[in-house]
Amino acid sequence: MLERIIGLVAPHQCYICKREGALLCEWCAQDCCLPLSPRCYHCYALNPGSAVCNACRHRSPLKHVWARTDYEIWAKQLLHDFKFSRAQAAAETIGQLMSRGMPYLPRDTLVMSVPTATSRRRQRGYDHAALLGKQVARQLGLPYAPALHRLGQARQVGADKHTRETQLITAFRLTNASLVVGSKILLVDDIITTGASLESCARLLKASGADRVDAVVFAQKQ
Ligand SMILES: [Zn+2]
Numbered sequence: 005m006l007e008r009i010i011g012l013v014a015p016h017q018c019y020i021c022k023r024e025g026a027l028l029c030e031w032c033a034q035d036c037c038l039p040l041s042p043r044c045y046h047c048y049a050l051n052p053g054s055a056v057c058n059a060c061r062h063r064s065p066l067k068h069v070w071a072r073t074d075y076e077i078w079a080k081q082l083l084h085d086f087k088f089s090r091a092q093a094a095a096e097t098i099g100q101l102m103s104r105g106m107p108y109l110p111r112d113t114l115v116m117s118v119p120t121a122t123s124r125r126r127q128r129g130y131d132h133a134a135l136l137g138k139q140v141a142r143q144l145g146l147p148y149a150p151a152l153h154r155l156g157q158a159r160q161v162g163a164d165k166h167t168r169e170t171q172l173i174t175a176f177r178l179t180n181a182s183l184v185v186g187s188k189i190l191l192v193d194d195i196i197t198t199g200a201s202l203e204s205c206a207r208l209l210k211a212s213g214a215d216r217v218d219a220v221v222f223a224q225k226q
């Protein structure tokens with residue numbers, strides 16, 4: 005609400021050139037939010053389609069993961085605004101940047117967000133995951149399907165990789181399993197680090213009958 009009022013009084017400006025519109029305009033984003041070369045998200049081997057490469061295929065249920073940029077200065081700024089101050093405006097800008105450069109996806113591909121922990125959602129008053137998922141769906145002209153839910157409050161901060169992965173195995177649940185059978189799914193998340201959350205969601209979706217699961221993320225943290 006407050007954000008909407010501020011938005012009416014002072015339209016959003018590009019961080020860098022101050023042009024009105026997006027928080028990071030298309031022009032500045034070319035230099036300040038450098039697109040990553042298409043590659044396997046797991047081992048970083050380059051390949052033109054951002055597919056999970058042959059060597060990594062056995063350990064990942066995902067087929068393609070498109071990552072827009074590195075987790076660096078302006079991407080961090082956008083994600084900070086997305087989480088803490090200007091969620092709607094930042095989601096629009098991040099959604100645009102994520103959607104640009106995506107290949108054509110079949111029109112019946114379902115867009116799903118990787119859900120945020122509910123405690124965090126309550127703290128910030130926004131369902132950030134849904135906000136971003138809807139933006140990406142809108143930009144790509146694909147249906148948005150809120151079918152994934154996060155169970156429990158497994159905290160990832162500080163936990164080692166193994167603990168994170170074992171927590172994540174049971175951390176997600178499907179609310180609409182019939183939707184998933186035979187479907188193509190595009191998972192949406194803001195940041196990818198180990199890829200454990202995306203893989204956990206994708207594993208659940210494949211086990212529930214999904215044909216193919218891809219993902220698009222805004223920033224890759226190395
Ligand atoms: Zn600009």
Ligand SMILES: [Zn+2]
Binds near residue numbers: 044
């Ligand atoms: Zn690989």
